[in-house]
Amino acid sequence: MTNQIEQRLSALGFKLPAPAAAVANYIPFVIQDNIVIISGQLPVQDHEVVYKGKVGIDLTIEQGQDAARLCGLNIITQLKAACNGDLSRVQKCLRLGGFVNCSSDFTNQPKVINGVSDLIVEIFGTDIGRHARAAVGVNSLPLGAAVEIEAMFRIE
């Protein structure tokens, strides 16, 4: 049962990562009424963090954007699970919280986080995809990841 959202993912050349296993006493997402709260996602593929290091030192802005996009694909993977596999149930991206692992003089966090914001709009369209967001820099992230993104969606 492939729907329009999945078709758009494929057409754009994106492949959803395998869902990360629950690693502890927290879970990848919680559903409250029709709101899905998704845990902070790292730029993980095949169960490994692909983008490590600090943007502005070890990674360029473009690499940071790639990292943010991969976080976004992991978000969509979790969201799909929350929708029992049917991404056409997604009604609105409400909020993204973006953390960029970076040097103390790096000031382009918005450009980095655009990697995920643009992905979400590309996949879900403007009406559903555009969201509120916070983008900040931090001095370190889990497993040395370059970016971490948490999210909140409304589904039907």
Added chain:
Amino acid sequence: MTNQIEQRLSALGFKLPAPAAAVANYIPFVIQDNIVIISGQLPVQDHEVVYKGKVGIDLTIEQGQDAARLCGLNIITQLKAACNGDLSRVQKCLRLGGFVNCSSDFTNQPKVINGVSDLIVEIFGTDIGRHARAAVGVNSLPLGAAVEIEAMFRIE
């Protein structure tokens, strides 16, 4: 149509900044039921970040508070737009998330974020204005801003 909230803003000498234009695929706020989720706001006036640098190095605590207050005025500007111009529709400030760009030995984030907490209570009164909040330090923020604040309000 000037209401009590707007009168209080004027009486205290505050002037709301012009609403920041949408700069990317995210938007300044999202409304879900009667909850307004407001994107992280910077200390911007006339489309420029006025307070740049790190509190504890480049800025004093007082300047950090001024930065937080200006973030708060930008929050109120967005909130006003979310209320179609009528701030008397604001029922409760639910949460503020405050990020202070600071040195690694700075520990007065609460005092800095009081700049926005006090503003919100001054403008909306104690019952509506008092809120849950998180205040943390970070090593860098977008465009070099000294403070970034995101917010969640209930409106009618």
Added chain:
Amino acid sequence: MTNQIEQRLSALGFKLPAPAAAVANYIPFVIQDNIVIISGQLPVQDHEVVYKGKVGIDLTIEQGQDAARLCGLNIITQLKAACNGDLSRVQKCLRLGGFVNCSSDFTNQPKVINGVSDLIVEIFGTDIGRHARAAVGVNSLPLGAAVEIEAMFRIE
């Protein structure tokens, strides 16, 4: 009136800290419908921050976990107040936001934040206790605290 949750706290040897007094124009929690939003809690006991410094420099991972657990006990204290003293009204831990004060090369934030995640599941059980979460590193926290945790719960 001691209920099952309180009994489990006692049986595990935990004692809830005294609720922190409201220190400013923000408050320890806000209730919106049946959602409790709890302000960022520090590792405070008897009104003092017990765990100060940076994990990876001044504190070991284990000490960081202890700090996270103490933040969690403060969260439960606030949650109890939100439930008018009856913790059996807690239906779900929806989200924890964890900030670890750490060195720039520290990458074990998840292990540190497990200190609070494990506590919540231990006390409330798997169904109620497991939650979405974000865990990030930061270069400084209020009063020099090693960890800060904010939370969101559903209550009946």
